[in-house]
Amino acid sequence: MNLERYSRQKEVLGSEGQDKLLNSRVLVIGTGGLGSSVLYYLTASGVGTIGIVDKDELEISNLNRQILHREKSLGKDKSQSAGRSLLEFNSELKLNIISEKLDKALAESLFPDYDIIINCVDNYNTRKIVSEIAVKFNKSVVEAGIEMMHGFVQIIIPGETACFNCFNLEEKEIKRQVLGAAAGMIGCMQSLECIKILTGKWDKSYSYISMDFNDYKTDRIFLSPAYYCCGCK
Amino acid sequence: MISISISATGKIKQFISEEKVIQISEDRQLNDLKLDVGIPSNQVCGFMVNGSIKRGTDTLCDGDDLKFIMLVGAG
Numbered sequence: 001m002n003l004e005r006y007s008r009q010k011e012v013l014g015s016e017g018q019d020k021l022l023n024s025r026v027l028v029i030g031t032g033g034l035g036s037s038v039l040y041y042l043t044a045s046g047v048g049t050i051g052i053v054d055k056d057e058l059e060i061s062n063l064n065r066q067i068l069h070r071e072k073s074l075g076k077d078k079s080q081s082a083g084r085s086l087l088e089f090n091s092e093l094k095l096n097i098i099s100e101k102l103d104k105a106l107a108e109s110l111f112p113d114y115d116i117i118i119n120c121v122d123n124y125n126t127r128k129i130v131s132e133i134a135v136k137f138n139k140s141v142v143e144a145g146i147e148m149m150h151g152f153v154q155i156i157i158p159g160e161t162a163c164f165n166c167f168n169l170e171e172k173e174i175k176r177q178v179l180g181a182a183a184g185m186i187g188c189m190q191s192l193e194c195i196k197i198l199t200g201k202w203d204k205s206y207s208y209i210s211m212d213f214n215d216y217k218t219d220r221i222f223l224s225p226a227y228y229c230c231g232c233k
Numbered sequence: 234m235i236s237i238s239i240s241a242t243g244k245i246k247q248f249i250s251e252e253k254v255i256q257i258s259e260d261r262q263l264n265d266l267k268l269d270v271g272i273p274s275n276q277v278c279g280f281m282v283n284g285s286i287k288r289g290t291d292t293l294c295d296g297d298d299l300k301f302i303m304l305v306g307a308g
Contacts, residue, residue: 033307035308120308122308145304145307147307148305150305151305152303162286166286168288168289173275175307183308223281223286224284224286226285226288227285
């Protein structure tokens with residue numbers, strides 16, 4: 001392994017932090033607008049093993065934001081397309097490609113093998129499944145969403161912070177309108193939070209960040225588990 | 234009637250320019266307050282009262298501090 005590749009982040013992470021990343025196993029669910037930047041930056045940082053879950057095929061309307069994919073992959077499996085791009089970028093990456101739709105059974109079979117889950121999906125139902133199964137197996141999650149010019153990132157540490165199901169949400173129709181740059185920024189924030197958690201640098205002062213891309217107003221709050229949430233409380 | 238102070242995170246700031254005090258009836262659920270402050274009914278959000286997450290069916294007490302937690306859904 002050529003560690004010179006990571007020499008420009010050595011003073012940020014320290015050799016111990018870099019070793020932790022190289023030995024980490026991260027599962028990324030979704031290879032869309034969020035997943036594209038998450039996967040690129042986690043691969044760039046030196047995360048040793050990455051699992052990718054995505055069943056969708058690439059559509060032309062994906063390409064305003066899903067920079068991991070190429071036109072030649074239109075109509076083809078997105079998880080395979082993402083895997084090719086990542087291995088071209090970093091051939092030392094250990095990659096597990098799962099071209100399936102995530103449901104509870106798949107989550108239960110996959111989550112125990114990873115250190116952390118990065119959720120980059122586009123619907124509330126899958127977010128609820130990821131949160132429930134991650135809490136069950138005591139796995140941290142970096143959750144996120146983006147719509148129009150607003151995005152959020154939520155850090156879920158079972159027993160310490162609120163899980164997604166603490167919000168007790170009803171399923172609502174999602175407005176799937178987003179600029180690629182905004183999705184990319186939220187994905188970058190997910191990557192950073194993932195790296196901080198893996199290297200012990202998350203300072204526990206916040207677990208939810210929202211950003212308004214119109215004026216870059218940002219809010220940070222710490223969310224404790226809800227008193228009624230039987231999963232994480 | 235009870236008074237509550239409302240602050241907001243993220244997207245709500247386009248609906249509420251600053252913290253404000255509104256008057257509501259005691260049995261008004263948090264879900265209904267979205268409409269009171271001008272948040273579209275289809276906008277998904279969580280509720281934080283005095284630092285704790287609450288259900289949308291919960292109600293408020295006098296002097297409670299409510300934050301709306303925006304949860305946008307695309308990826």
